[in-house]
Amino acid sequence: MEKLNDKKNKFDKADTPEIEFIEYSLNEEDASGIGVIDISNKKNKRKYIEDIEEIEDIDDEDIDDDDIDDDEEDEEEGKLNIKKEILSWIVMLLIAVGIAAFISNFVLINAFIPTGSMENTIPKESRLVGLRLAYTFSEPERGDIIIFKNPNDPNENYVKRIIGLPGETVVLENNQVYIYNSDGSLKLGPLNEPYLKDKVWMEKDEKYEFHIPKDRYLVLGDNRNNSADARTWYKNKGDVTEIYIHKDKILAQALFIYWDSFEIFDDIEYK
Secondary structure, three states, X not given: OHHHHXXXXXXXXXXXXXXXXXXXXXXXXXXXXXXXXXXXXXXXHHHHHHHHHHHHOOOHHHHHHHHHHHHHHHHHHHHHHHHHHHHHHHHHHHHHHHHHHHHHHHHEEEEEEOOOOOOOOOOOOEEEEEEOOOOOOOOOOOOOEEEEEEOOEEEEEEEEEEEEOOOOEEEEEOOEEEEEOOOOOEEEOOOOOOOOOOOOOOOOOOEEEEEXXXXXXXXXXXXXXXXXXXXXXXXHXXXXXXXXXXXXXXXXXXXXXXXXXXEEOOOOOOO
């Protein structure tokens, strides 16, 4: 602006009709608007001075304030967007944790098997997945592998195979399993058990007879020479119902091994 004022004073003092050409711009935001005029002409000179005064009247401070306000608004909007982005990630994380907790507590169970009581079906130190909802609308079946609370120690979880159903009598004799109806008639037996680790798993003259109460199940390990199951609890006696597994104590039906191998458990058909 100071440069323009100098030029204005110069023209006020000019006496000669010399032709002078001056570059000027009325648009401060667009330098491309520069033009060339002959200010020796009084009319042009007067117009040039009016244009300069018009430029001087522009309130630079107001323009700067508007620019600052826009910058502040953009900055605040950027901060708000960052906060929204962080909040959305937190919400997504909480939802994921909630879904995982729901699935773990009500749908699936992830179990580590520290012993070899179910070999060779489930190798020692395997990890498997069980379905908690397996018996919500159906009853456990013979041959199912289940995860359940130890009837003598609720702090321990066991995994075994169901052999006897409610109301049945199960007799173990000569390394064979026989299933009898409640009236004493033979229902099944000897059972064909291809999953057993050893063919010989009983002492000579050893015999067990189990009368299974209502809503309870008899379970045995597949590695019967190294398994704490109904035979162990039978020997310890105590309350007879502690030999069997109540349906309410069944946590899940085992579905498959995922570590350190992968294997889906087959349904067993006894003939």
